[in-house]
Amino acid sequence: MAKRPKILVLFDVGEPTGLNVDYTEDLKSPTWKTERHVLNALRSLGYPFSVLGVHDNTALIREMISRFQPDVVFNMVEQFANSLSNETHVTSYLELQGVPITGCGSIGIALAKNKIISKKIASFHGIRVPRFMVHEPGKIISMDAELEFPLMVKPVHEEASYGISLKSIVHDPQELLSRVCYVHEKFQQEALVEEYIDGREIYVGVIGNDRLQCLPPREMTFGRNVPRESRFASYHVKWDESYRDRWGIKNRFPSSLEKKVEHRLNKTSKELYRALNLKGYARMDFRLTSNGEPVFIEANPNPMLAKDEDFALSARKAGIDYPKLISKIISLAA
Missing domain, CATH: 3.30.470.20 (ATP-grasp fold, B domain)
Structure with missing residues (x-):
């Protein structure tokens, strides 16, 4: 039987961490179910693996790779320093380590x-795609002549539907103005306005x-x-x-x-x-x-x-x- 590759499993954690941390209790939490399921699968398949929680220290990643010498990094890191916008950056860093990583690369992300x-x-x-326009903070909010109500307004850079609610559907210029201003003020980013499909x-x-x-x-x-x-x-x-x-x-x-x-x-x-x-x-x-x-x-x-x-x-x-x-x-x- 072919030798199983060594897997280094990386996942993000909400606070500074270190090497050789025991996550046994954390893995019992419902919010850790993905990590728990993946690790149980690796165990059942007979893969040798080690884990590392990632918060805001890339040096720990390099040190763990140096110590464990994995054949593959199983990448479940979705944020860095508690910011989802850093997923691309941390994936780029992993690509520089010279070890194959699972999932999408930094360009695709x-x-x-x-x-x-x-x-x-x-x-x-x-x-x-839905017809759309983008409103940047600090600029005059106008209506594209090709767009018709109802419209949906959402933050450009948020994930997991954060910032999207029933109030995201707008039916007239006043509602549009109000929701775009809300996105600008709440999220400090552009508002994507697209036709409701x-x-x-x-x-x-x-x-x-x-x-x-x-x-x-x-x-x-x-x-x-x-x-x-x-x-x-x-x-x-x-x-x-x-x-x-x-x-x-x-x-x-x-x-x-x-x-x-x-x-x-x-x-x-x-x-x-x-x-x-x-x-x-x-x-x-x-x-x-x-x-x-x-x-x-x-x-x-x-x-x-x-x-x-x-x-x-x-x-x-x-x-x-x-x-x-x-x-x-x-x-x-x-």
Whole structure:
């Protein structure tokens, strides 16, 4: 039997840390489920591994690599010094260490996580995106003649739907002005204003480097009492379990999706994956119109890997059980 490669698992932590820290108690927490699931999979597969919590000290990363001499770095670091905007930088640093890392590289992360650039790239490749405009802080707020209400207003650089709520949908110039000013003041960044796309919320996982595989799509569904205009992935919709229960919001496999529509989703997802220079694994988020047209909303490099979340559930439906998924991600490290 071939010798298993040595894996150094990196994940972010919220405070300064050190080498050889015991995370046994932390891993029992529900908020650490992804780390727990990945480590359990590595253990079951027989990979020799070590772990390092990353906060704000790159020297610890270099020292750990020097000590452990890993063959692969399993990268789950999403922020550095408690800032999500540093994910690209810490990934770049890992790439300089000369050890293959799992997941998307720094270029793909930078392109995908910039909502403006990713939409421009998608549009260049003939993929439909919502019509949009960007309002910068300190400049006069005006309305593009091509945009029609209702519109959605969101911060450009936030993630996980942070800054998106029911109030993000605006219906007239006064509401638009108010929400753009809110984004400027609250987040100190540009406000992305885009047309609201009426449709279904669809997610497509993609795995691979050169040869790509699309996983079965997932759909966010809403209870019948939720107004159509409120059926989108706001922060509460994504992360507040009591809110989801109250409004009958679930993530599931679509019950009715024509083969030709699924084929179009997969084709578009692969085109986006390549155009955005993504590697390893990622997820594409779409609004699917009533006539079956996918409208690209955003790409998520290195999506959540917990075994009970969308990406792993889609992999399982495709015949890739959780340990096999983790092993495949390791094999794609570059």
